Amino acid sequence: MDLRHLLLTLVLVCANDSLSASDDVLRLPQISKCRSPELETFSCYWTDGNFYNLSAPGTIQLLYMKRNDEDWKECPDYITAGENSCYFNTSYTSIWIPYCVKLVNKDEVFDEKCFSVDEIVLPDPPVHLNWTLLNTSQTGIHGDIQVRWDPPPTADVQKGWITLEYELQYKEVNETKWKELEPRLSTMVPLYSLKIGRDYEIRVRSRQRTSEKFGEFSEILYVSFSQAGIEFVHCAEEIEFPWFLVVIFGACGLAVTVILILLSKQSRLKMLIFPPVPVPKIKGIDPDLLKKGKLDEVNSILASHDNYKTQLYNDDLWVEFIELDIEDPDEKNRVSDTDRLLSEDHLKSHSCLGAKDDDSGRASCCEPDIPETDFSASDTCDAISDIDQFKKVTEKEEDLLCLGRKDNDESLPSLANTDTQQPRMSTRPENSQPWPPFADSIDAASPSAHNQLSNQNSLTNTDFYAQVSDITPAGSVVLSPGQKSKVARARCEGCTEQNFTLDNAYFCEADVKKCIAVISHEEDEPRVQAQICNEDTYFTTESLTTTGISLGASTAETPSPEVPVPDYTSIHIVHSPQGLVLNATALPVPDKEFNMSCGYVSTDQLNKIMP
Amino acid sequence: MTGRSPPCRAHPRPEKHFPPRDNELGKSARKCHTSGMLTPNRKEYAQKIPREELTHLILKLLQAWKEPLSHFNQHIEHHQELPDDSLSKAKQISKELPDDSLSKAKQISNMVHELKTGVEKVTEKMQSMGIISNSLNGMASSEAAGLSISNEANMMSDSDFIHCFRRDSNKVQSYLKILKCRIMPENSC
Numbered sequence: 001m002d003l004r005h006l007l008l009t010l011v012l013v014c015a016n017d018s019l020s021a022s023d024d025v026l027r028l029p030q031i032s033k034c035r036s037p038e039l040e041t042f043s044c045y046w047t048d049g050n051f052y053n054l055s056a057p058g059t060i061q062l063l064y065m066k067r068n069d070e071d072w073k074e075c076p077d078y079i080t081a082g083e084n085s086c087y088f089n090t091s092y093t094s095i096w097i098p099y100c101v102k103l104v105n106k107d108e109v110f111d112e113k114c115f116s117v118d119e120i121v122l123p124d125p126p127v128h129l130n131w132t133l134l135n136t137s138q139t140g141i142h143g144d145i146q147v148r149w150d151p152p153p154t155a156d157v158q159k160g161w162i163t164l165e166y167e168l169q170y171k172e173v174n175e176t177k178w179k180e181l182e183p184r185l186s187t188m189v190p191l192y193s194l195k196i197g198r199d200y201e202i203r204v205r206s207r208q209r210t211s212e213k214f215g216e217f218s219e220i221l222y223v224s225f226s227q228a229g230i231e232f233v234h235c236a237e238e239i240e241f242p243w244f245l246v247v248i249f250g251a252c253g254l255a256v257t258v259i260l261i262l263l264s265k266q267s268r269l270k271m272l273i274f275p276p277v278p279v280p281k282i283k284g285i286d287p288d289l290l291k292k293g294k295l296d297e298v299n300s301i302l303a304s305h306d307n308y309k310t311q312l313y314n315d316d317l318w319v320e321f322i323e324l325d326i327e328d329p330d331e332k333n334r335v336s337d338t339d340r341l342l343s344e345d346h347l348k349s350h351s352c353l354g355a356k357d358d359d360s361g362r363a364s365c366c367e368p369d370i371p372e373t374d375f376s377a378s379d380t381c382d383a384i385s386d387i388d389q390f391k392k393v394t395e396k397e398e399d400l401l402c403l404g405r406k407d408n409d410e411s412l413p414s415l416a417n418t419d420t421q422q423p424r425m426s427t428r429p430e431n432s433q434p435w436p437p438f439a440d441s442i443d444a445a446s447p448s449a450h451n452q453l454s455n456q457n458s459l460t461n462t463d464f465y466a467q468v469s470d471i472t473p474a475g476s477v478v479l480s481p482g483q484k485s486k487v488a489r490a491r492c493e494g495c496t497e498q499n500f501t502l503d504n505a506y507f508c509e510a511d512v513k514k515c516i517a518v519i520s521h522e523e524d525e526p527r528v529q530a531q532i533c534n535e536d537t538y539f540t541t542e543s544l545t546t547t548g549i550s551l552g553a554s555t556a557e558t559p560s561p562e563v564p565v566p567d568y569t570s571i572h573i574v575h576s577p578q579g580l581v582l583n584a585t586a587l588p589v590p591d592k593e594f595n596m597s598c599g600y601v602s603t604d605q606l607n608k609i610m611p
Numbered sequence: 612m613t614g615r616s617p618p619c620r621a622h623p624r625p626e627k628h629f630p631p632r633d634n635e636l637g638k639s640a641r642k643c644h645t646s647g648m649l650t651p652n653r654k655e656y657a658q659k660i661p662r663e664e665l666t667h668l669i670l671k672l673l674q675a676w677k678e679p680l681s682h683f684n685q686h687i688e689h690h691q692e693l694p695d696d697s698l699s700k701a702k703q704i705s706k707e708l709p710d711d712s713l714s715k716a717k718q719i720s721n722m723v724h725e726l727k728t729g730v731e732k733v734t735e736k737m738q739s740m741g742i743i744s745n746s747l748n749g750m751a752s753s754e755a756a757g758l759s760i761s762n763e764a765n766m767m768s769d770s771d772f773i774h775c776f777r778r779d780s781n782k783v784q785s786y787l788k789i790l791k792c793r794i795m796p797e798n799s800c
Contacts, residue, residue, distance in 0.1 A: 040654055094652040095785075096778050118781055160788025161654050210781060 026050065029060055029103055031111045035122045037215070038155045039162045039208070040090050042117050043081040046103050049110075060110070062086040064101040066094060072102070093117055121208040123164055124152035125218035126187070129204060133225075134190060143196045145223060148188035149204050152215075163209040169217075173199040183207070199224045643775030644760050644767070645675050650782060657789045663743040665793075666734050669786050672779055673727040675760045680720040682765060683772055687713045719776070730787070742794060 027049035036042035044062060063072035064086075075086035086101070095117050102112035126149040134144040151157045151164055168189050169178040181189060194200060200223040207214040262269060470478040650668055651657040657665065691713055737743045767775065 090653065090655070096650075096652055096782055116778070118778065156654065159654075159658075159792045161657075161785060163784075163788070210777075210784075 029105075029110045031062075031101065031103055031113050034101065034113065034115060034120050036093070036117050036120050037122065037124050037152070039095060039118060039121055040156070041088055041093050042120060043085055043087040044075075044101055044113075045081070045085045046111070048084060059105065060084075061104050062101055063104055064088075064099055067098045075101075119211070121162070121211055122213055123162070123206045123208060123215040124154050125216045126151055126166060126204045126206055127153060127218065129202065129218055129221040131191075131202070131221065131223055136196065137193075141196060142193045143225065144190060144192045145194060146188060146190045147202055147204075147221065149218065151187060152206065155206075164206045165209050166204055166206050167214060168202065168204050170200055170202045170223075173201060173222075178203075185209070194223070196225045643771070643778065644679065645672060645775065645779055647760065648672070648675075651786075654789075657786060658793070662737075662790065662793055665786055665790050666730070666737070666743060669730055669783055669790070670727065670734065670754070671756050672783050673723060673730060674754050674756075674758060676723055676776065676779060677720075677727065678758070679765075679767075679772070680716070680723060680776075683769075684713065684716045684720060686769075687716050723780075726783070737794065 029046055029049045031044055031046045034042060034044040046060070046062070048060075062075040062078075064075065065072045075088075076092055077087040077089065078085065080087040080089075098114060098116050100112065100114040103110040128150040129147065130149070131145045131147045134146050136143040147168065149166070155162050155164055157164055163185070165183040165185055166187065166189075167183045168181045168191075170181075170191060171178045172195075191200075191202075202221040202223060203217045203219070205214045205217045468479050472478060648668070648671065650672075651660055651665075660668075734743070738745055
């Protein structure tokens with residue numbers, strides 16, 4: 001049954017189709033279009049429909065009426081425009097006036113249309129298309145041509161009654177899609193970059209400038225370069241984008257890049273693949289810091305570790321004590337502390353000059369296993385200006401100094417300061433000149449109070465480290481035993497007496513220290529002047545020799561009464577080929593003739609000293 | 612057939628060729644305020660009319676549109692400012708216009724004004740050179756004539772306004788072209 005239903009519907013559908021094809025449905029005649037090619041005439045076209053077959057044969061008429069007319073008029077010309085058309089010539093055409101046309105058969109109206117002639121303008125196609133070659137590319141593959149045409153002959157463009165726009169379309173012969181150019185008013189257009197090996201088709205159409213509809217296309221213009229006799233280097237294949245080469249080069253580049261990455265990041269890759277076993281690390285210490293020689297951070301880090309601290313410092317007071325202020329009224333406390341400090345921690349704490357201004361006493365650059373026996377004599381670091389003490393201590397000085405150690409490089413973080421790669425003088429403990437450890441900072445004029453204290457109180461002692469042995473009631477700090485007298489004496493000397501060689505703005509440290517010591521009691525502006533005096537603590541050999549000579553006498557004198565008993569000295573600068581610059585009077589003068597000259601010892605002198 | 616008015620929308624019209632509007636001829640729709648002006652509606656008329664008269668007509672047309680254009684701008688501005696729940700008529704009117712109609716209308720006003728100024732200058736030059744005579748008393752009369760017509764423009768709807776303006780601007784363009792052709796001696800106009 002379903003099959004039959006299906007068959008029945010199919011039959012019915014076919015019957016319907018056949019019925020529709022058999023003109024039972026009436027199709028009325030319709031006005032298909034009305035068109036004016038040049039704004040001077042117009043014509044209307046209509047379709048017949050199947051009217052005639054069904055009803056009585058009649059004649060279809062086209063009637064028209066202008067706005068001002070009273071009546072419908074019949075089409076004046078049925079012939080000129082072809083079949084089923086009505087042509088209105090110029091006498092019947094009025095522009096800018098509304099028309100209505102209607103298609104009738106006697107009284108039966110089939111269709112009606114109203115318009116104005118200026119709205120139905122569809123120009124004829126342009127004529128006389130031709131092209132000329134402008135130029136060809138250097139490769140001979142592409143060329144430019146100029147296409148020109150004439151406006152449709154019916155349109156009176158010359159007088160300006162109508163203005164036309166043109167649109168050109170072109171394509172290769174075996175393509176399907178036309179390329180369009182923008183509409184333009186001119187009747188010539190250049191076409192660029194056409195392939196000389198190919199043939200092209202060109203067509204043009206026009207429209208009235210103020211309207212939107214284009215007229216018909218012109219005849220197609222065929223462009224063939226070979227016919228024009230243009231030489232063409234016939235390429236077997238067109239040069240297309242070399243995808244193959246692109247792929248090859250891309251792959252090579254990629255491979256090279258990957259290899260470079262692998263090579264450069266080899267270690268990291270290794271770490272990625274084979275992660276390293278974590279090794280014990282001191283928290284917070286970066287081995288890079290040590291390498292870089294940032295003594296500040298290392299010292300602070302080391303100090304922050306309790307282990308290390310207890311190893312080094314038995315008494316926290318030592319740390320506190322170092323960071324004293326000159327205005328601190330607690331002198332008594334300090335005095336007592338000084339004793340304590342001197343007695344106990346003398347050996348361990350400041351055995352080396354870290355040559356740092358942080359004055360914490362940390363950053364001991366020496367190994368902690370300093371034999372205590374050597375420092376037995378150093379317990380006398382009291383407020384005693386005892387020369388004997390000094391002598392004893394000076395003998396032991398080298399023990400305090402890093403350089404006395406065998407190999408100080410690794411144990412001296414301060415030595416890690418590699419501002420200057422100094423050749424270190426490892427001195428023998430016997431008669432060596434205890435070389436002070438290197439100073440990393442040349443700036444002896446740090447404005448810290450402690451530094452100035454040290455400067456003030458040890459004339460020629462080191463700037464950076466000084467063991468404060470006592471504090472005088474006057475407020476000056478005695479930095480090591482035996483400084484009192486020296487301080488007192490230093491005050492007698494004026495700053496100006498010294499012959500500072502200012503030529504290079506270099507000062508002998510001894511001079512400077514004396515200067516500072518002199519003005520130290522001037523509490524108004526100790527700091528400022530200290531700074532001035534200490535402006536540049538660079539020492540050159542020349543300056544030192546020149547000043548040293550002047551001071552040589554004084555320094556020669558001073559050692560006996562005033563030789564400070566430095567526990568350590570510091571090197572301010574090291575001129576590697578020339579020697580070291582030491583703080584003056586830091587070195588015990590075994591020989592008078594050994595002219596310290598403000599702490600500078602040349603290598604020759606050193607060689608004399610050392611065995 | 613003769614006495615009957617044309618039937619109203621008896622059959623469907625193919626609207627694809629023609630813009631959708633009221634095609635009734637008998638209605639007073641699209642009667643522009645410049646319809647009363649006698650202007651040449653054929654090319655030969657435009658070629659035969661004296662140059663002075665052609666110039667006069669051009670100026671008259673341009674002048675006739677000056678006022679209505681400014682009114683139209685105000686009209687658009689006013690309708691654009693209306694909220695959405697305004698009168699339905701206003702909505703209907705504003706629907707006919709695109710969104711940028713205000714700027715376009717101002718552009719049109721400016722262009723018309725500039726065109727009028729240019730034509731006046733050309734007219735003066737022509738009169739001074741003797742190409743055209745001063746018989747029609749120059750631009751003053753055209754201005755007066757134009758102004759008198761322009762008052763009737765307020766009754767038009769927006770679409771009619773645009774249609775009328777388009778037609779008249781087409782006229783002005785054609786007349787100017789013909790005039791130019793006739794002034795230049797070398798062209799065979």
